[in-house]
Amino acid sequence: MRTIMPWRPLHHALATPRTLDQMFETAFGKPTGEFTTRLDLRENDEQIVVRVEVPGVLPDDLEINVNGKVLTISGEKKDERAEEQGGHRYSERRFGSFKREVRLSSTVDVSAVSAEHLNGVVTITLPRAQEAKPRRIPVSAPKDSNF
Numbered sequence: 001m002r003t004i005m006p007w008r009p010l011h012h013a014l015a016t017p018r019t020l021d022q023m024f025e026t027a028f029g030k031p032t033g034e035f036t037t038r039l040d041l042r043e044n045d046e047q048i049v050v051r052v053e054v055p056g057v058l059p060d061d062l063e064i065n066v067n068g069k070v071l072t073i074s075g076e077k078k079d080e081r082a083e084e085q086g087g088h089r090y091s092e093r094r095f096g097s098f099k100r101e102v103r104l105s106s107t108v109d110v111s112a113v114s115a116e117h118l119n120g121v122v123t124i125t126l127p128r129a130q131e132a133k134p135r136r137i138p139v140s141a142p143k144d145s146n147f
Helices: 009-013 017-028
Strands: 031-033 039-043 047-053 062-067 070-077 096-103 114-118 121-127
Touching (some): 039 096, 047 070, 062 121, 070 121
Antiparallel strands (some): 039 047, 047 121, 062 070, 070 096, 114 121
16 A cells, blocks of 8 residues: 655755755855855845855955956965875875856946955945945825825
8 A cells, every 4th residue: 555645846956966956056156166265145135245265365366357247266276295205194185176157136336346354254235236225216296196
């Protein structure tokens, strides 16, 4: 005898780690390269702020670009290890290049974008373009209105 169970598409979709990765890639961009950077994104009416973890990456080894509604952060974490002769070595640290693209919710004022590197975190401030900022529209009524 078979048991009938209700079909829950979200339950089945979240059952695999790859599906979760695809959901995050859709929302925050697809990470590429040898290691993945983690980021936080906050926004309000005035600006979008993106904070990206880049431990061990020097400011000169980072490149930040804005093209339309896409923010691209790329860079390289260089391997500072000295080569060992003989013996065994164990390393979990990753080195190499990375690239992260984030789709923004609105256009930004590219001339006012700034980035600051502090303690392995880059904070990118992207002011919204004037036309992308919300505006309050005044409502008026004609003076000879019957209201």
